[in-house]
Amino acid sequence: AAQNPDQRATYIIHMAKSEMPASFEHHTHWYESSLKSVSDSAEILYTYDNVIHGFSTQLTREEAESLEQRPGILSVLPELKYELH
C-alpha cells in the first residue's frame, strides 16, 4: 500500500464502541456504515468484540487515512504478519 496508493492492504480498525451514535441499533451496523463512508467496495473481513471493538478490512492507503478521521475511530492499524518460532 505504501508503494501503490491504489493497492489494497488489510487494516485492523479499532472503534470506540461507547461512542456509537444512537441512530444505530447494533455496533456492526455502525462499523458497516463507517466503512461505506470511505469505500463503496470494501468488505468487512472479521468483526471483533472480545479481543477488540472493531473489524478488519481491505482498504487503499487513502481510504485508511480518511477512515481514521471518522468519529469513533480509535486507530487504523496495518495488518502485521507473524512467524512461527
Place this chain on the structure above:
Amino acid sequence: TTRSPEFLGLDKSANLFPTSGSASEVIVGVLDTGVWPESKSFDDTGLGPVPSSWKGACETGTNFNASNCNRKLIGARYFARGYEATLGPIDESKESKSPRDDDGHGTHTASTAAGSVVEGASLFGYAAGTARGMATRARVAAYKVCWVGGCFSSDILAAIEQAIDDNVNVLSMSLGGGTSDYYKDSVAIGAFAAMEKGILVSCSAGNAGPSSYSLSNVAPWITTVGAGTLDRDFPAFVSLGNGQNYSGVSLYKGDGLPGKLLPFVYAGNASNATNGNLCMMDTLIPEKVAGKIVMCDRGVNARVQKGAVVKAAGGLGMVLANTESNGEELVADAHLLPATAVGQKFGDAIKSYLVSDPKPTVTILFEGTKVGVEPSPVVAAFSSRGPNSITPELLKPDMIAPGVNILAGWSGAVGPTGLATDSRRVGFNIISGTSMSCPHVSGLAALLKAAHPEWSPAAIRSALMTTAYVSYKNGQKLQDIATGKASTPFDHGAGHVNPVSALNPGLVYDLTVDDYLGFLCALNYTASQINSLARRKFTCDASKRYSLADFNYPSFAVNIDAAQSSSGSSVLKYSRTLTNVGPPGTYKVSITSSTGPGVKISVEPATLSFTQANEKKSYTVTFTVSSMPSNTNSFARLEWSDGKYIVGSPIAISWN
C-alpha cells in the same frame, strides 16, 4: 514428548497432579498450523465426555470434518480470510483449507502441551520412549492461523476472539512478529482480552538469540518462554584422516557411509559463489563434491536444505559447522544424507585440518541417542534475550523450558525435514525452537489450572517463575551455550521451569486487570491507546502516581540513568505484594547478589508472617546504587523462605 516429562520430574510426581476430574476439564487452545487428527497423540482412550464448559466446534474443510475430532481433540477451527485477502485464494492442491496441519509445527506444539500417552514413540529410533504431553488429560482445541505464506494478524485476532467464546483455559501461541508497542501488537491485544477472561496465555520468546533486546511477546499479561536443552543428545562423531575425532549431533537414519575414510572438501573450495561455504541451492560444483564428504557453514538457508544441496551435487555426506552466533549449540536434524552438526570450536579445528592436509579424509560415526547429558539444561543460543525492548523496566523472558531437540507429534503430509524432496512420513519428529518450549509451559499451566482452578493467570505464572531453578544440583549456575558462561536473568528470566515445585509455591505475586491498567498508565498510555488495547474508556487517575517499580511482577528490572547516577549514589524503592496460597508460615527474606559492586539491596520488612489463606502482605526493596559505566548490568536474587517453600525472584540492574 519423550524425556521432557522425566527431565521435569513429572514422572515421579504423577500422583501429585490431579489425573481425573479437573485435570480433564482443562482445555488448551493452540494457535498454529492446525493439527493432524490421526496422530496417536490425539487418541482419546480413557477420556470422559467433553467438558460441559466447552462451546467450541470441529470445522469442516479440505480433508477435515467433524469426525476427525474426539474427546482429546475437542475443537478444530481455521482462519484464512486475512491470509486470502492479502495473498489470494488458498491453492488447495498445496495446503488444506481446513484445520488440517500440512506443516507439522501445529501437531508438534499441540501434542507437546497436551498429547496423550503413546508407547514406543521415536523418530527413526531416535529419542525412543513413551511420548506424552505435559498435561496428558487436558483437551486440545486447534486454531489454524498459520499458513504457507505466514500468520496474519487479522486471522490471529479472529482466532483468539473465537477461543475466548469457545471457553479455552490456556492459549498457546508459538509465533511472534516485530517488536511493536503493545497497543499495536495483535498477539498482545488478543492476549489482554484472554487474560481478562482468566485464560493464561503462553508465548514463545523468539529465536533471535543470542543477541540482546531480541525478545518477542513481552507484554506483562503474556507468559514469555525461552528455550533450554534437555539431558539428551544424539552424538555423531567426525573422524578425520589425522586420527582426530570431533563430536557432533545428527538424526540421520539410512544407508551408512562406506566403512572407510572418504575424501573431504570444504564447500567454500567447491563453489564459484562468494558464499559457497553456505551450501545454498545451485552453488556447489558437482565435479568437486561428487563422492566426497562436504563441510558447510550454517547460515542463511535452512540446515536441512544444505544437506539436500550436497546430496543433489553428488556429495556422500555433510559436516555442518556452527558459526559464532550459534557457538556450541547443537541442534540435530533428520538429514537426507549422512550428516552431522558440530559446534564452532570443532568446526574451526576441522577446517584447519582441511586446509593443512593435501588429501583430507573423513568419516562420520553415528551413535544414536544418549541421555544423562550434563550440564543440562543450558540456555539455547537461539533463545531470544532481554532486556525488554518495549519496557526495559519489565524483566523478560519469564522463564525457560525444554526447546532443543524435542520429539513430538508430526503431520502425515510432510517429511521430518519439511523439504519437498523428503518423501518419508513419520508420526513423531524432533525439532527445536522457543516454539517447543512455549507449549511445554502451556501444558504445565494446564496442570496447575487443574490443581488450582481458582488461580488467576498471573498466579499460575508467578508459581512457575518463583519456583524455577537457576542452578544445577551441584550448585553451579545455569549455563548459556552461546557464551559457555553462567546465564543471566536476561537469558533465563526466573530460571528453568520446575513444575513439581510450582504446584505448591507457598506465596504468589498476583495481578488483576486493574494492575495491568495501572501498568499502562505508568507507561503514559493515552486514553485512546488504552481503549484500543483494553476496549474500555479508562482514564488514568491524575492524582495517582503510577509507577512501574510498584507493578506486582514476580521479577525486578532496575534501570538507572548512568549519567544521572554519576553524581553519587541513587536510591530506588520497589514495592511488591505476596499472597499466601500455602499453609500459615513465617517467611524470611534473603538476597544473593551474583555480580559486582555498585549495588546495596535491603528489604523492609525482612519477615512476613501469614496465618490465613489468601492473606496479602507487602514489602519494599530499596536499591542503593552507585555510579557505574553505561551498559553495565548487575544481577541478584531475592528469596522469601519459611524453611519449606522458597519464593525466588530474579533482579536485573542496568545502568543505561
